[in-house]
Amino acid sequence: MEGPHLVLVFSGKRKSGKDYVTELIRERLGPDTCAVLRLSGPLKEQYAQEKGLDFQRLLDASGYKEKYRADMIAWGEERRNADPGFFCRIIIQGVTQPVWIVSDARRKSDIDWFLSCYGAVTQTVRVVASEETRKARGWIYTPDIDDADSECGLDQGTSFNWVITNNGDQESLDEQLHRLMDFIHSKLDSSV
Ligand SMILES: Nc1ncnc2c1ncn2[C@@H]1O[C@H](COP(=O)(O)OP(=O)(O)OP(=O)(O)O)[C@@H](O)[C@H]1O
Numbered sequence: 001m002e003g004p005h006l007v008l009v010f011s012g013k014r015k016s017g018k019d020y021v022t023e024l025i026r027e028r029l030g031p032d033t034c035a036v037l038r039l040s041g042p043l044k045e046q047y048a049q050e051k052g053l054d055f056q057r058l059l060d061a062s063g064y065k066e067k068y069r070a071d072m073i074a075w076g077e078e079r080r081n082a083d084p085g086f087f088c089r090i091i092i093q094g095v096t097q098p099v100w101i102v103s104d105a106r107r108k109s110d111i112d113w114f115l116s117c118y119g120a121v122t123q124t125v126r127v128v129a130s131e132e133t134r135k136a137r138g139w140i141y142t143p144d145i146d147d148a149d150s151e152c153g154l155d156q157g158t159s160f161n162w163v164i165t166n167n168g169d170q171e172s173l174d175e176q177l178h179r180l181m182d183f184i185h186s187k188l189d190s191s192v
């Protein structure tokens, strides 16, 4: 079969644990089977280049990227408005693994792009954590970011195939991931 056997499009608010959860799934499936693709990857890379910033530091969970978040959002929005598939097309280039995980959909246009190109094999996954948990992970409510499209674009009008609650209870997370892993394996088995 050409193309991905399964595309899992993840979304979730800041510090809900999108990177953490998607990395766990990738570890369980292994790097030959699963690729984690980040829409924010090419966005941060090009933004860093234009502004003379440290791309690697924009990638991690430290305060560095938070300093630039508002400006990066505006920068990325300009590109998405001109071409909603701009970052989507970049991240899928040359990916050969059967399972694709898009770790950071933020806007309906991100999800719509994957549904329009890979709808038959796409599942949407929402990662949810309470405000208390997100605060404990370093989240600080920031006006114009937390009440804007980048964080709220998928709050309404989007249905998710899977919702993963990630409040720090490892046993509960494990159970939820088990169910998702069973589903992933069933799709892999049926495609061989
Ligand atoms: N279940 C968990 N157990 C332990 N630590 C966790 C868990 N989930 C998330 N974290 C930690 O919380 C922090 C935020 O998680 P992560 O970076 O995955 O969130 P995110 O949704 O990708 O956030 P952002 O949108 O800000 O990039 C990280 O330091 C991560 O290691």
Ligand SMILES: C[C@@](O)(CCOP(=O)(O)O)CC(=O)O
Residues within 6 Å of the ligand: 014, 039, 040, 043, 059, 065, 069, 072, 073, 076, 104, 106, 150
């Ligand atoms: C600029 C932006 O891509 C930053 C995402 O950073 P992160 O996924 O929180 O590491 C958010 C956006 O595209 O609105």
